[in-house]
Amino acid sequence: MRLAHRSGALPGFLRSVLFRPFLQLAAASLIMNIALLPVAPAQSETTRIQRVISPGGIEAWLVHDTTLPLVAMEIAFMGGASQDPGDKPGVANLAASLLDEGAGDLDSQAFQDRMAGKAIELRFDASRDQMSGSLRTLSENADEAFELMRLAVTQPRFDTEAVERIRQGQLASLRRRLNDPSTLASLGWSSTAFPNHPYGRPVMGTLESVPTISREDLTGFVARNLARDNLKIAVVGDITPEALAPALDKMFGALPARAGLTPVPDVTPQGLGTxxxxxxxxxxxxxxxxxxxxxxxxxxxxxxxxxxxxxxxxxxxxxxxxxxxxxxxxxxxxxxxxxxxxxxxxxxxxxxxxxxxxxxxxxxxxxxxxxxxxxxxxxxxxxxxxxxxxxxxxxxxxxxxxxxxxxxxxxxxxxxxxxxxxxxxxxxxxxxxxxxxxxxxxxxxxxxxxxxxxxxxxxxxxxxx
Known part of the structure; x- marks a missing residue:
């Protein structure tokens, strides 16, 4: 998420900061309810976790908590950077960084302004095995937040300006990483342990691969990887199961039913003993x-x-x-x-x-x-x-x-x-x-x-x- 430099971002940021102490207090109460108390034979504390199924068959796990008027959502599409083309590591990472940089009829500035105006936090990341998303919103703005999530995952724009701006930022980050010993040690371990395997390629890509990633690479990755059958969802906060169920279809119902993932073979690390x-x-x-x-x-x-x-x-x-x-x-x-x-x-x-x-x-x-x-x-x-x-x-x-x-x-x-x-x-x-x-x-x-x-x-x- 990139809000601080956007016009109109300050009010939303301040609202988020003001609510943070109360969020910590509410979270302490929540964990007392779902994790600290011993399990009683009569009723498991897991009854606080509800499995919500949308009319369209999309599943989410929900902890309904009204201590504060906040909603937190975490999602993951299974696949991640292991689905990058072999000659272009970094596609998943660049695509994830661009999902909130314009979607539907909103360009990057308009999308970010919509988030800032309602104190909505939305961001996406890629790891080796997943592309993940995080959403934070006041419950009164949940409908707006869910609409922005829908646009991000179903209609990302990948506009040239946004792609090049984020690409340049990632290249600058890669250059810095070339002088970071701990990062280089980690990259060296993976490339040695997993030669000729997706796990051996850097999630962020390389200085050589990132400049070659095209808009077609990004749109193709999203089309193949963001689908309903490889989606996991967790929600915590001030939203009822009755309200969440239709919202799941609104956000994710337009996604393809099945992902087109490339099979990744199981692998044992190489180079052991060296x-x-x-x-x-x-x-x-x-x-x-x-x-x-x-x-x-x-x-x-x-x-x-x-x-x-x-x-x-x-x-x-x-x-x-x-x-x-x-x-x-x-x-x-x-x-x-x-x-x-x-x-x-x-x-x-x-x-x-x-x-x-x-x-x-x-x-x-x-x-x-x-x-x-x-x-x-x-x-x-x-x-x-x-x-x-x-x-x-x-x-x-x-x-x-x-x-x-x-x-x-x-x-x-x-x-x-x-x-x-x-x-x-x-x-x-x-x-x-x-x-x-x-x-x-x-x-x-x-x-x-x-x-x-x-x-x-x-x-x-x-x-x-």
């Missing part, structure tokens, strides 16, 4: 590391999630934090996380350290991973991890926007409408035997690929395996 170095004259070496993880629908995903928390998922208590930062002062931060993509299961992490400590840092990270897989955690370490993961779950719901995002992700992951009820129970049920079982699976192929950028030294003892 260190890929890109020289850059900077004082620190940035690194991204990772290997084979678990898919989100794997029965062992929750135990693996707990295992990763103990490795590098906690900012202060993880093994990597203690060994890399606290004991040796090698880095300010170090982290790891499970990254289950639609077509690849990964565990990823990252850190940055002084150039002359890069080899030592890699050795420690590898050693801690293998030690955790071989020896496992103690009962106390496991109990502490579960306690944190259960207690912090509510922080994912501390605004209506976060609630909508979580409901959307639960749909994307196909976890079931009762997942909010059962998630903490699943974490709490993880035992040492579960951790040992999932650790044994990781030990089948524990090697990681390290992508590092800087002027590293001390790599002779590190082969990345």
């Amino acid at each position: 260190v890929v170095v890109k020289e850059l004259d900077v004082p620190q070496t940035s690194m991204v590391f990772g290997g084979i993880g678990l898919k989100r629908n794997d029965p062992d995903f929750i135990p693996a999630f707990v295992l990763n928390h103990m490795l590098g998922g906690s900012a202060f208590s993880s093994r990597l934090f203690k060994e890399v930062r606290e004991k040796r002062g090698l880095a300010y931060s170090v982290y790891s996380h499970l990254a289950p993509l639609d077509h690849a299961a990964l565990i990823l992490g990252g850190t940055a350290t002084k150039n002359d400590r890069a080899g030592e840092t890699i050795d420690i990270i590898k050693a801690e991973w293998l030690k955790l897989l071989t020896d496992g955690p103690s009962e106390d370490e496991l109990a502490d991890a579960k306690s944190y993961l259960i207690g912090s779950f509510a922080l994912r719901f501390d605004s209506s926007a976060k609630v909508a995002s979580q409901l959307l992700q639960i749909q994307i992951d196909e976890l079931g409408i009762d997942y909010i009820d059962i998630r903490n129970q699943l974490v709490g049920a993880v035992t040492l035997d579960d951790i040992k079982r999932v650790a044994a699976r990781f030990r089948d192929d524990p090697a990681w690929l390290f992508s590092i950028v800087g002027k590293p030294s001390g790599l002779a003892s590190s082969d990345g395996g």
Whole structure:
């Protein structure tokens, strides 16, 4: 969304800012209702989440909450940048950036002025597996907001002026990224792990590909990818199911029934057991590391999630934090996380350290991973991890926007409408035997690929395996 420089944007911006403190208060109340209370046998808290089906068969998940006169909506079209043409990475990203830059009979300025005049926030983004959209509005302006959403997804204009302006902005961003070590490390990891696969191409495209993207590329991408059968919707706020159902048809009913997605093959990361170095004259070496993880629908995903928390998922208590930062002062931060993509299961992490400590840092990270897989955690370490993961779950719901995002992700992951009820129970049920079982699976192929950028030294003892 680009409102600040538009004429007439200030009143809407001020209204949004004034409402923000109240939104936080309302969100705190909302999460108390849907995530903190224990599940009673008589009535599940998931009854707050309603499955709304439009007359035309479009489904959305709704949390109806009238604490404030606000509506938050999150949508996702499955596909994303993995659907880019092989020789033109960046099409999905450029298309997403242009959906709110003019639609229907409204050019970019008119579209933005309509949003600003009603304090409507609407934006779109692309990731590897989805093109997503976010809508925020006062409930009194919901009809206007829904109309702008309809125009954006069904009648984007892709006017020459808007395309070139956004294209130039993205090229400027790409040039900046060429000097950002952490970005280069991430891009290097993906291109090495997924050669000749959509996941190996940069979502934002390249300095070579973005200038070649035509209006026909953009319109073709939207026509193939934005459809009703690959659409997920979550709504939170001051709107009833009776009002939302027809609004779904109004916004999305004109979309094609089925998307024309190109099949994307499942893939396993390549280059495991190696260190890929890109020289850059900077004082620190940035690194991204990772290997084979678990898919989100794997029965062992929750135990693996707990295992990763103990490795590098906690900012202060993880093994990597203690060994890399606290004991040796090698880095300010170090982290790891499970990254289950639609077509690849990964565990990823990252850190940055002084150039002359890069080899030592890699050795420690590898050693801690293998030690955790071989020896496992103690009962106390496991109990502490579960306690944190259960207690912090509510922080994912501390605004209506976060609630909508979580409901959307639960749909994307196909976890079931009762997942909010059962998630903490699943974490709490993880035992040492579960951790040992999932650790044994990781030990089948524990090697990681390290992508590092800087002027590293001390790599002779590190082969990345």
